[in-house]
Amino acid sequence: MDARQQSLQELQQIKKMMERSSKFSSLSGLSGIAAGVCALVGIWLVVQTIAKWKQDHLKNIYAPEDELAKQLLVIAIVTFMAAAIFSFIFIFLRCKKLGIPVLGRSARRVIINIAIPLFAGALFIFRLSTLGTYELIAPACLIFYGIALVNASKYTLDEIRYMGLTELVIGIINLWILGYGLIFWGIGFGLVHIIYGVIIWWKYERNQTETL
Numbered sequence: 001m002d003a004r005q006q007s008l009q010e011l012q013q014i015k016k017m018m019e020r021s022s023k024f025s026s027l028s029g030l031s032g033i034a035a036g037v038c039a040l041v042g043i044w045l046v047v048q049t050i051a052k053w054k055q056d057h058l059k060n061i062y063a064p065e066d067e068l069a070k071q072l073l074v075i076a077i078v079t080f081m082a083a084a085i086f087s088f089i090f091i092f093l094r095c096k097k098l099g100i101p102v103l104g105r106s107a108r109r110v111i112i113n114i115a116i117p118l119f120a121g122a123l124f125i126f127r128l129s130t131l132g133t134y135e136l137i138a139p140a141c142l143i144f145y146g147i148a149l150v151n152a153s154k155y156t157l158d159e160i161r162y163m164g165l166t167e168l169v170i171g172i173i174n175l176w177i178l179g180y181g182l183i184f185w186g187i188g189f190g191l192v193h194i195i196y197g198v199i200i201w202w203k204y205e206r207n208q209t210e211t212l
Contacts, residue, residue: 029201034086036193042079113152138181142171
């Protein structure tokens, strides 16, 4: 190996180290899979709860809409918390194995860049609910979530950008097929998470080596 080739290899190593230091590369594919499974379970519970409420309503059993709304809110909160907890556990275990801080500089950048669009989306969705335009809530969730992922992708794995674009496209399609929000949620928050989780696991974790 001559001096020129050796210098090129050293420059590539330096570039690789700089990219790793500026990106949160310890996302776990298992966290995405877990989040997707939690989402599908949550949607199944929502479908069952709504079906039971409709049956009670048809049978003239006292079934107030406020009670249904409370049950759906509880399911949503529990589903979100379960997905967040499982995601954090898998990310924590991966960071520990790689010797990378869970809340390092790159991780904080990812969190901030995700939080800003999600906060704006939460306000937008709250306003939709006060106006009674409930059919737009599902696509709005997917669109703002997609924007958040794309916004944060420059600080983490490239697959997150494609995942965000996928969520964005699904949300836009949902705008033209209103009334099927749960189906689109199942696709976006469930299947897409699982698919990209498997891709990330296969690409970066299968052989327990860091290829970034």
